[in-house]
Amino acid sequence: MNSDLTWSVRPLGAADVDAAVELLNLTSPSDVRHLLRADLGVLAAARDAPGRALVAERDGRLVGAAKVSEDLVFLGTAATRIAVDPAERGRGIGTALADRLMEDPLVTGRDGAAAGTVTSSLRDDLPRGRAFAERYGFGVLHHSVGFRFDLTGHEAELAQRAGSALERAGVRVRLADPSTEQEAIVECAERCRPGIPLPYGERPVDPYAWLADCPPGTVFLLAEPIQAEHGPAAGADVTTGTVRADAITVLTPLTDTNRWHVAFTATDPVRRGRGVAAAVKAASLLYACRAGVETVTTHNDVTNEPILRANRTLGMVPHVGYWTLTRPTGASATAPEAF
Missing domain, CATH: 3.40.630.30 (Gcn5-related N-acetyltransferase (GNAT))
Incomplete structure (x- = not known):
């Protein structure tokens, strides 16, 4: 619990899943709620599942959420997300969540955790969130720019x-x-x-x-x-x-x-x-x-000029994209500012 006793961090419970999904989805440029709901459901129900999920609560309301879990698609990676209610940022809630998340064996590499790389993705109109991740040892690996077509x-x-x-x-x-x-x-x-x-x-x-x-x-x-x-x-x-x-x-x-x-x-x-x-x-x-x-969006790597050119030729216009960030398992981090 933090020093002024206005909010606390605790493990995610089954009753928290829907609210946590909505918070974590704020970090994504596209809708990933179906993936988050499945992921958090497993972490809430099975305490022995690899990874962990946390929430920050103030006066009975969730104001932050975080999770790390094995990525079953990109093998050998562990996927993280951290989100704080925009109205609650700057109070150190994100820092408290991240500090706890970074203790998980999937991140530290302890206890024979299989993941060799810890990953995160973040919409590219959140530069403060990117700087926060970088202070925890993450670096941008790819930038996918966004496009939109109003049909x-x-x-x-x-x-x-x-x-x-x-x-x-x-x-x-x-x-x-x-x-x-x-x-x-x-x-x-x-x-x-x-x-x-x-x-x-x-x-x-x-x-x-x-x-x-x-x-x-x-x-x-x-x-x-x-x-x-x-x-x-x-x-x-x-x-x-x-x-x-x-x-x-x-x-x-x-x-x-x-x-x-x-x-x-x-x-x-x-x-x-x-x-x-x-x-x-x-x-x-x-x-x-x-x-x-009504509308179609897409994301493509900034280096993939042929498909970017095709998007522009089709009349698609710029839209929010995302950064993918990685850090090796067990990497150290500098002391973060409050987030």
């Missing part, structure tokens, strides 16, 4: 752009059903991933955990080479005769809104530079527009 009234324009882009790239786009085409989705995503800047650098990724993390209603679009009049399509697997997708894009619905987010777009390395990524992204905007979605 209302643009169907005709999007249809024209998508049609032209698909024709130039020589592909068609189809909807893939994750309940029956899991292997096709995973195969395409894994084949297209090499060379794409990942949030936490080059490290093993569990594609099935990634797929499981996608919220209900996620849309998977595959760009397939158009079948030639004679002979196999350019992307055909000659051993099976099946057509392999050239690219994939994934759209996730944002909770309680009429907005979607393009969570992932990637192209087979052998088909890059031919407009396939731009075509599948254009098709994704058209698909969202025809589904009645």
Whole structure:
């Protein structure tokens, strides 16, 4: 408990999960509440689960939350988040939460903790939060810039752009059903991933955990080479005769809104530079527009100039992005200022 007895830090309980989810989601440029709810639910229910979750409370109201847990997608990492109610910042609540969080074995490396890297992601319009993380030994590894497209009234324009882009790239786009085409989705995503800047650098990724993390209603679009009049399509697997997708894009619905987010777009390395990524992204905007979605957002690494150029060509405008920050397990930190 702090010196003036106005707030206290304690372990997260089951009754705290919903409020903690809303607080922690404030640090993200996109809606990650479905992931946070699952993560915090496990940490609240199973005290022996790797990691910990904490809350700060004032007069019976949650004013801060923090968690560290194993990242099942980016293997060998532990994911952290800390958030304080904007009205309560500057009182040392974030510092108290961080000090407790940094004692966890996933961060310190004690007790045989498996994570070799501790990670965090933070929206890029919170420079004070970035400075706070840096004082705990985190450094920015990647910066993903944000884009937005307001779809209302643009169907005709999007249809024209998508049609032209698909024709130039020589592909068609189809909807893939994750309940029956899991292997096709995973195969395409894994084949297209090499060379794409990942949030936490080059490290093993569990594609099935990634797929499981996608919220209900996620849309998977595959760009397939158009079948030639004679002979196999350019992307055909000659051993099976099946057509392999050239690219994939994934759209996730944002909770309680009429907005979607393009969570992932990637192209087979052998088909890059031919407009396939731009075509599948254009098709994704058209698909969202025809589904009645009002706004689509996306994030792409600041170094990925081809996809940034495609976003601008499609008419997308700047939006909030995010930093990914990392520190090695067991790294030391300087004394932080109150947050």
